[in-house]
Ligand code: C2E
Ligand code: CA
Ligand code: CA
Protein backbone atom coordinates (compact mmCIF):
# COMPACT_ATOMS: atom_id res chain seq x y z
CA UNK A 1 0.00 0.00 0.00
CA UNK A 2 2.90 2.24 0.81
CA UNK A 3 4.37 1.73 -2.66
CA UNK A 4 1.05 2.47 -4.30
CA UNK A 5 0.80 5.74 -2.40
CA UNK A 6 4.22 6.74 -3.58
CA UNK A 7 3.27 5.98 -7.18
CA UNK A 8 0.20 8.12 -6.89
CA UNK A 9 2.35 10.98 -5.73
CA UNK A 10 4.66 10.38 -8.66
CA UNK A 11 1.74 10.55 -11.07
CA UNK A 12 0.54 13.70 -9.33
CA UNK A 13 4.02 15.25 -9.67
CA UNK A 14 4.14 14.47 -13.36
CA UNK A 15 0.72 16.01 -13.89
CA UNK A 16 1.70 19.13 -11.96
CA UNK A 17 4.91 19.39 -13.96
CA UNK A 18 2.99 19.01 -17.24
CA UNK A 19 0.50 21.62 -16.16
CA UNK A 20 3.28 24.05 -15.20
CA UNK A 21 5.00 23.34 -18.51
CA UNK A 22 1.88 24.04 -20.56
CA UNK A 23 1.30 27.28 -18.65
CA UNK A 24 4.88 28.38 -19.36
CA UNK A 25 4.31 27.69 -23.05
CA UNK A 26 1.01 29.55 -23.06
CA UNK A 27 2.65 32.52 -21.36
CA UNK A 28 5.53 32.47 -23.86
CA UNK A 29 2.99 32.40 -26.73
CA UNK A 30 1.03 35.24 -25.14
CA UNK A 31 4.12 37.41 -25.01
CA UNK A 32 5.00 36.55 -28.61
CA UNK A 33 1.39 37.18 -29.63
CA UNK A 34 1.55 40.75 -28.39
CA UNK A 35 4.73 41.43 -30.41
CA UNK A 36 3.32 39.72 -33.48
CA UNK A 37 -0.06 41.43 -33.31
CA UNK A 38 -2.07 38.22 -33.01
CA UNK A 39 -4.75 39.85 -30.87
CA UNK A 40 -7.86 41.50 -32.21
CA UNK A 41 -10.96 43.09 -30.79
CA UNK A 42 -14.51 42.03 -31.44
CA UNK A 43 -17.36 44.39 -30.60
CA UNK A 44 -20.78 43.49 -29.27
CA UNK A 45 -23.55 46.06 -29.77
CA UNK A 46 -25.39 47.37 -26.72
CA UNK A 47 -28.87 48.55 -27.63
CA UNK A 48 -31.26 51.00 -26.01
CA UNK A 49 -34.13 48.73 -24.92
CA UNK A 50 -36.88 51.20 -25.78
CA UNK A 51 -35.78 51.84 -29.36
CA UNK A 52 -33.66 48.81 -30.21
CA UNK A 53 -30.99 51.18 -31.54
CA UNK A 54 -27.29 50.48 -31.11
CA UNK A 55 -25.90 53.10 -28.75
CA UNK A 56 -22.65 51.54 -27.56
CA UNK A 57 -20.49 48.48 -27.96
CA UNK A 58 -18.39 46.36 -25.64
CA UNK A 59 -14.87 45.52 -26.81
CA UNK A 60 -14.06 41.82 -26.37
CA UNK A 61 -10.59 40.47 -27.02
CA UNK A 62 -9.80 37.50 -29.27
CA UNK A 63 -6.49 35.77 -29.91
CA UNK A 64 -5.64 34.06 -33.19
CA UNK A 65 -2.58 31.98 -32.38
CA UNK A 66 -1.01 30.34 -35.47
CA UNK A 67 -0.83 26.84 -33.93
CA UNK A 68 -3.57 26.98 -31.31
CA UNK A 69 -6.17 28.66 -33.49
CA UNK A 70 -8.76 31.02 -32.01
CA UNK A 71 -8.25 31.23 -28.25
CA UNK A 72 -11.07 32.72 -26.17
CA UNK A 73 -10.41 35.24 -23.39
CA UNK A 74 -11.55 32.83 -20.68
CA UNK A 75 -8.57 30.65 -21.60
CA UNK A 76 -5.84 33.28 -21.45
CA UNK A 77 -7.00 36.32 -19.46
CA UNK A 78 -6.50 34.51 -16.11
CA UNK A 79 -2.90 33.67 -16.99
CA UNK A 80 -2.32 37.17 -18.35
CA UNK A 81 -3.56 38.45 -14.99
CA UNK A 82 -1.42 36.14 -12.86
CA UNK A 83 1.69 36.95 -14.86
CA UNK A 84 1.15 40.72 -15.05
CA UNK A 85 0.97 40.50 -18.87
CA UNK A 86 -2.52 42.00 -18.60
CA UNK A 87 -0.97 45.46 -18.05
CA UNK A 88 0.73 45.75 -21.48
CA UNK A 89 -2.09 43.72 -23.07
CA UNK A 90 -4.65 46.01 -21.44
CA UNK A 91 -2.84 49.06 -22.81
CA UNK A 92 -2.99 47.52 -26.28
CA UNK A 93 -6.74 46.83 -25.86
CA UNK A 94 -7.35 50.40 -24.74
CA UNK A 95 -5.38 51.97 -27.61
CA UNK A 96 -6.93 49.71 -30.23
CA UNK A 97 -10.49 50.31 -28.99
CA UNK A 98 -10.01 54.08 -28.81
CA UNK A 99 -8.52 54.33 -32.30
CA UNK A 100 -11.54 52.44 -33.60
CA UNK A 101 -13.93 54.58 -31.58
CA UNK A 102 -12.42 57.76 -33.02
CA UNK A 103 -13.17 56.48 -36.56
CA UNK A 104 -16.73 55.46 -35.72
CA UNK A 105 -17.47 58.74 -33.99
CA UNK A 106 -16.12 60.94 -36.77
CA UNK A 107 -17.51 58.91 -39.68
CA UNK A 108 -20.72 57.19 -38.55
CA UNK A 109 -22.09 58.05 -35.15
CA UNK A 110 -20.92 61.14 -33.32
CA UNK A 111 -22.26 60.08 -29.91
CA UNK A 112 -21.05 56.49 -30.00
CA UNK A 113 -19.30 55.07 -26.94
CA UNK A 114 -17.31 51.96 -26.10
CA UNK A 115 -17.08 49.79 -23.02
CA UNK A 116 -13.69 48.29 -22.23
CA UNK A 117 -13.12 45.53 -19.68
CA UNK A 118 -10.41 46.50 -17.24
CA UNK A 119 -9.01 43.76 -15.05
CA UNK A 120 -8.64 44.31 -11.30
CA UNK A 121 -4.96 43.42 -11.79
CA UNK A 122 -4.56 46.45 -14.09
CA UNK A 123 -6.19 48.70 -11.52
CA UNK A 124 -4.02 47.30 -8.74
CA UNK A 125 -0.89 47.93 -10.74
CA UNK A 126 1.23 51.01 -10.10
CA UNK A 127 2.31 50.57 -13.73
CA UNK A 128 -1.17 51.41 -15.05
CA UNK A 129 -0.57 54.69 -16.76
CA UNK A 130 -3.86 56.55 -16.39
CA UNK A 131 -2.19 59.73 -17.58
CA UNK A 132 -1.20 58.08 -20.85
CA UNK A 133 -4.80 56.90 -21.31
CA UNK A 134 -6.16 60.41 -20.80
CA UNK A 135 -3.56 61.85 -23.18
CA UNK A 136 -4.58 59.30 -25.80
CA UNK A 137 -8.24 60.34 -25.49
CA UNK A 138 -7.29 64.00 -25.87
CA UNK A 139 -5.08 63.25 -28.85
CA UNK A 140 -7.93 61.35 -30.56
CA UNK A 141 -10.41 64.09 -29.57
CA UNK A 142 -12.61 61.57 -27.78
CA UNK A 143 -14.55 63.06 -24.86
CA UNK A 144 -13.93 60.95 -21.78
CA UNK A 145 -17.68 60.30 -21.42
CA UNK A 146 -17.48 58.16 -24.56
CA UNK A 147 -15.40 55.59 -22.66
CA UNK A 148 -16.97 53.21 -20.17
CA UNK A 149 -14.74 51.04 -18.04
CA UNK A 150 -16.21 47.73 -16.94
CA UNK A 151 -14.92 46.48 -13.62
CA UNK A 152 -15.73 43.35 -11.65
CA UNK A 153 -15.45 43.09 -7.91
CA UNK A 154 -13.37 39.94 -8.31
CA UNK A 155 -10.07 40.45 -6.44
CA UNK A 156 -10.91 44.00 -5.53
CA UNK A 157 -12.64 42.85 -2.35
CA UNK A 158 -10.39 44.60 0.10
CA UNK A 159 -10.27 48.33 -0.01
CA UNK A 160 -7.11 49.04 -1.91
CA UNK A 161 -5.37 52.37 -2.21
CA UNK A 162 -3.87 51.98 -5.68
CA UNK A 163 -6.99 50.63 -7.35
CA UNK A 164 -9.19 53.27 -5.72
CA UNK A 165 -6.73 55.96 -6.83
CA UNK A 166 -6.64 54.67 -10.40
CA UNK A 167 -10.42 54.48 -10.53
CA UNK A 168 -10.77 57.96 -9.06
CA UNK A 169 -8.28 59.45 -11.52
CA UNK A 170 -10.18 57.99 -14.47
CA UNK A 171 -13.55 58.98 -13.10
CA UNK A 172 -12.55 62.50 -12.17
CA UNK A 173 -11.55 62.89 -15.81
CA UNK A 174 -15.14 62.00 -16.77
CA UNK A 175 -14.76 58.35 -17.75
CA UNK A 176 -17.82 56.29 -16.83
CA UNK A 177 -17.83 53.15 -14.71
CA UNK A 178 -19.86 49.99 -15.17
CA UNK A 179 -20.07 47.29 -12.53
CA UNK A 180 -19.82 44.06 -14.52
CA UNK A 181 -21.39 40.67 -13.68
CA UNK A 182 -23.55 42.37 -11.07
CA UNK A 183 -24.95 40.06 -8.43
CA UNK A 184 -22.39 37.28 -8.73
CA UNK A 185 -19.82 38.51 -6.22
CA UNK A 186 -19.81 38.91 -2.48
CA UNK A 187 -19.80 42.65 -2.25
CA UNK A 188 -21.78 44.05 -5.15
CA UNK A 189 -23.69 46.39 -2.88
CA UNK A 190 -20.68 47.77 -1.04
CA UNK A 191 -19.18 48.60 -4.43
CA UNK A 192 -22.11 50.89 -5.09
CA UNK A 193 -21.14 52.85 -2.00
CA UNK A 194 -17.42 52.80 -2.62
CA UNK A 195 -17.48 54.05 -6.20
CA UNK A 196 -19.67 56.41 -8.15
CA UNK A 197 -21.01 53.75 -10.53
CA UNK A 198 -22.77 54.85 -13.75
CA UNK A 199 -23.98 51.45 -14.98
CA UNK A 200 -24.81 48.07 -13.51
CA UNK A 201 -24.57 45.08 -15.82
CA UNK A 202 -26.95 42.37 -14.65
CA UNK A 203 -25.07 39.11 -14.95
CA UNK A 204 -26.09 36.62 -17.61
CA UNK A 205 -26.86 33.99 -14.97
CA UNK A 206 -29.91 36.05 -13.87
CA UNK A 207 -31.03 36.64 -17.45
CA UNK A 208 -30.63 33.16 -18.94
CA UNK A 209 -33.54 31.61 -17.00
CA UNK A 210 -35.72 34.66 -17.25
CA UNK A 211 -39.24 33.63 -18.23
CA UNK A 212 -42.63 34.57 -16.82
CA UNK A 213 -42.72 31.97 -14.04
CA UNK A 214 -39.12 32.40 -12.95
CA UNK A 215 -37.98 33.86 -9.62
CA UNK A 216 -35.30 35.68 -11.55
CA UNK A 217 -38.01 38.10 -12.75
CA UNK A 218 -38.30 39.47 -9.22
CA UNK A 219 -34.52 39.66 -8.88
CA UNK A 220 -34.09 41.60 -12.11
CA UNK A 221 -36.97 43.94 -11.25
CA UNK A 222 -35.47 44.60 -7.82
CA UNK A 223 -32.00 45.29 -9.20
CA UNK A 224 -33.45 47.74 -11.76
CA UNK A 225 -35.55 49.61 -9.16
CA UNK A 226 -32.62 49.87 -6.77
CA UNK A 227 -30.23 51.03 -9.49
CA UNK A 228 -32.62 53.72 -10.70
CA UNK A 229 -33.16 55.02 -7.18
CA UNK A 230 -29.39 55.42 -6.98
CA UNK A 231 -29.28 57.19 -10.35
CA UNK A 232 -27.58 54.22 -12.01
CA UNK A 233 -28.53 52.87 -15.45
CA UNK A 234 -28.92 49.17 -16.10
CA UNK A 235 -27.56 46.95 -18.87
CA UNK A 236 -28.82 43.35 -19.09
CA UNK A 237 -26.22 40.95 -20.46
CA UNK A 238 -26.79 37.64 -22.23
CA UNK A 239 -30.26 38.46 -23.59
CA UNK A 240 -30.96 35.55 -25.93
CA UNK A 241 -34.74 35.49 -26.43
CA UNK A 242 -37.63 37.77 -27.26
CA UNK A 243 -39.27 36.82 -23.95
CA UNK A 244 -36.23 37.84 -21.91
CA UNK A 245 -36.12 41.10 -23.84
CA UNK A 246 -39.82 41.86 -23.15
CA UNK A 247 -39.61 41.07 -19.44
CA UNK A 248 -36.57 43.31 -19.05
CA UNK A 249 -38.13 46.11 -21.09
CA UNK A 250 -41.28 45.94 -18.94
CA UNK A 251 -39.11 46.03 -15.82
CA UNK A 252 -37.61 49.30 -17.05
CA UNK A 253 -34.17 48.02 -18.02
CA UNK A 254 -32.27 50.69 -19.96
CA UNK A 255 -29.92 48.71 -22.21
CA UNK A 256 -29.64 45.19 -23.55
CA UNK A 257 -26.74 43.14 -24.80
CA UNK A 258 -26.82 39.55 -26.04
CA UNK A 259 -27.27 37.19 -28.97
CA UNK A 260 -30.92 38.28 -29.34
CA UNK A 261 -29.68 41.65 -30.61
CA UNK A 262 -26.30 40.71 -32.01
CA UNK A 263 -23.36 38.45 -31.18
CA UNK A 264 -19.85 39.92 -30.90
CA UNK A 265 -18.69 40.95 -34.41
CA UNK A 266 -15.55 42.28 -36.09
CA UNK A 267 -14.85 46.00 -36.38
CA UNK A 268 -15.70 45.83 -40.12
CA UNK A 269 -19.07 44.19 -39.37
CA UNK A 270 -19.73 46.76 -36.68
CA UNK A 271 -19.10 49.52 -39.21
CA UNK A 272 -21.71 47.91 -41.51
CA UNK A 273 -24.21 47.90 -38.63
CA UNK A 274 -23.64 51.58 -38.00
CA UNK A 275 -24.11 52.34 -41.69
CA UNK A 276 -27.42 50.41 -41.67
CA UNK A 277 -28.60 52.28 -38.56
CA UNK A 278 -27.88 55.56 -40.28
CA UNK A 279 -30.04 54.53 -43.23
CA UNK A 280 -33.02 53.61 -41.06
P1 C2E B 1 -17.88 39.58 -19.89
O1 C2E B 1 -17.21 40.90 -19.69
O2 C2E B 1 -19.01 39.24 -18.97
O3 C2E B 1 -18.31 39.56 -21.41
C1 C2E B 1 -19.52 39.02 -21.88
C2 C2E B 1 -19.30 37.64 -22.44
O4 C2E B 1 -20.58 37.07 -22.73
C3 C2E B 1 -18.53 37.60 -23.75
O5 C2E B 1 -17.75 36.40 -23.78
C4 C2E B 1 -19.65 37.55 -24.80
O6 C2E B 1 -19.24 36.98 -26.02
C5 C2E B 1 -20.64 36.66 -24.08
N1 C2E B 1 -22.02 36.86 -24.54
C6 C2E B 1 -22.56 37.98 -25.04
N2 C2E B 1 -23.88 37.83 -25.29
C7 C2E B 1 -24.18 36.56 -24.95
C8 C2E B 1 -25.39 35.79 -24.98
O7 C2E B 1 -26.46 36.25 -25.38
N3 C2E B 1 -25.32 34.51 -24.53
C9 C2E B 1 -24.15 33.96 -24.08
N4 C2E B 1 -24.18 32.70 -23.67
N5 C2E B 1 -22.99 34.66 -24.03
C10 C2E B 1 -23.01 35.95 -24.46
P2 C2E B 1 -16.22 36.42 -24.19
O8 C2E B 1 -16.01 37.39 -25.30
O9 C2E B 1 -15.78 35.00 -24.39
O10 C2E B 1 -15.51 37.02 -22.92
C11 C2E B 1 -15.48 36.31 -21.71
C12 C2E B 1 -14.91 37.15 -20.60
O11 C2E B 1 -13.53 37.42 -20.82
C13 C2E B 1 -15.58 38.53 -20.47
O12 C2E B 1 -16.80 38.40 -19.76
C14 C2E B 1 -14.50 39.28 -19.72
O13 C2E B 1 -14.56 38.99 -18.34
C15 C2E B 1 -13.23 38.68 -20.30
N6 C2E B 1 -12.73 39.59 -21.37
C16 C2E B 1 -13.11 39.66 -22.66
N7 C2E B 1 -12.45 40.62 -23.31
C17 C2E B 1 -11.64 41.20 -22.39
C18 C2E B 1 -10.70 42.29 -22.45
O14 C2E B 1 -10.50 42.96 -23.47
N8 C2E B 1 -10.05 42.60 -21.27
C19 C2E B 1 -10.26 41.90 -20.12
N9 C2E B 1 -9.58 42.27 -19.00
N10 C2E B 1 -11.14 40.89 -20.03
C20 C2E B 1 -11.83 40.55 -21.16
CA1 CA C 1 -17.77 42.98 -19.53
CA1 CA D 1 -20.27 40.73 -17.85
Ligand code: CA
Pocket residue numbers: 181203204237
Ligand atom coordinates in the same frame (compact mmCIF):
# COMPACT_ATOMS: atom_id res chain seq x y z
CA1 CA E 1 -20.81 37.64 -17.07
